[in-house]
Amino acid sequence: MRSRSRHRILNLSLGDVELRLLRVFAAIAHHGGFSAGQASLGMTQATISTHMRHLEERLGLRLCERGRSGFQLTEEGRQVHEATLDLFGSIEQFQSRLGEAQGELSGSLKFGTVDAMVSNRTLNLQGALGEFHRLAPRVRLEIDVAAPQVLHQGLLDGTYQIVLTPSTSSLPVHFKTQGVFSEVQKLYCARGHPLFDVADEQITTSLLEEQAFAGRTYMTDAPICSVDFAWAAATPHMEGTLLLLLSGAHIGFLPDHYARDSVEKGLLRLLAPDRMTFEDPFYIAYPRSRPSRAAEKLAQSIIEGIR
CATH class of the missing domain: 3.40.190.10 (Periplasmic binding protein-like II)
Structure with missing residues (x-):
């Protein structure tokens, strides 16, 4: 079976159709699954699945496993992915x-x-x-x-x-x-959070360390601005952080330009800006x-x- 598959690959003609199918495969491999790749491809999962089936038929290889256990490239799929990127x-x-x-x-x-x-x-x-x-x-x-x-x-x-x-x-x-450039990051909480109405001079380091903190997935949980925050949630995106803050359950850092509109609307409040500020x-x-x-x-x- 393996020798027949290799023979089919060697004789595969790379036309527009094959290149389009390989781009779909590269996108879902990059995003880690069919559903994760939907937005970048602008396709439904059903369409992506059809494209993948056609590609696998052309190559004579099983490129990925998808099911209840999640998405995972096969060994052949990893090799084809590397070749596709090249x-x-x-x-x-x-x-x-x-x-x-x-x-x-x-x-x-x-x-x-x-x-x-x-x-x-x-x-x-x-x-x-x-x-x-x-x-x-x-x-x-x-x-x-x-x-x-x-x-x-x-x-x-x-x-x-x-x-x-x-x-x-x-x-x-x-x-x-x-x-x-450097982006100014400041600490915020939302209306409904226990710190929303607390005066800045009463916001101590120990009080901040008691609050559920929303951090970034790409940051270590080392102290920030000399505060050892209690990480309770993490997200790689500013929109994710904003959603966590607006829930009223967390405090967290946001770029000042991104938070400005929510502050002006009274949805967010700056916390101890003279101390809780750093540049990214x-x-x-x-x-x-x-x-x-x-x-x-x-x-x-x-x-x-x-x-």
Whole structure:
């Protein structure tokens, strides 16, 4: 059976249909399942399942297990996934270099960033994206919003060509990282929380350490601002943190620009801002060796757009 499967792979013709099926497979492998990949693909689970069945039939291989035990790539699936990433990387590199040879930027550029960037007036990411399109109108820009650990892994496996992330600690030295700005993080609670009406001078370290704390999945539970918070929930996204705070059950840190609207509406309250504040540095990261000109151009647009 294995020899027949290998024979089928060697004779597989890679046309538009096969490339489309492989892109579906790469997306669900990246997101870790059919349901998790729905949003990025814009497909229903039934459609994804049909595409996967057709791909497996063409390859003669079982690529993943899906069922009550969850989603998991088979050994053959992992090998095909690695080969798929290499294939798409080669295609994108060819398109990029062809455009450069023709004197213009073209092809596609995959950019990953964390959430809650729209309200950041200092960064002005939307302005940078507009400038990038003006400079490289033939480049097809794909944007994905993900947690920092997902961005790092995506940069390593070729899912992204450039990322904007608040941490670069897990990236090896062959990636170029450049600091672009620092985001101010402050501590909040919502109306209905026991601390909402407590005066700042009465908010002691011990009182804060008694509260259920909503942290980030990519942060360690080490003390923050000299407070050893009682972690009770964690999320990689600012929207997740905001939801936990609005429940009235937790306290947690949010970017000041992201929390501003909820504070003005009286939904959130700052807690001891003179003590409970820190800066979170953000970086642009992309391959140091032979980066695409499009990635460099986007990095330039983001840096020059900082206010």
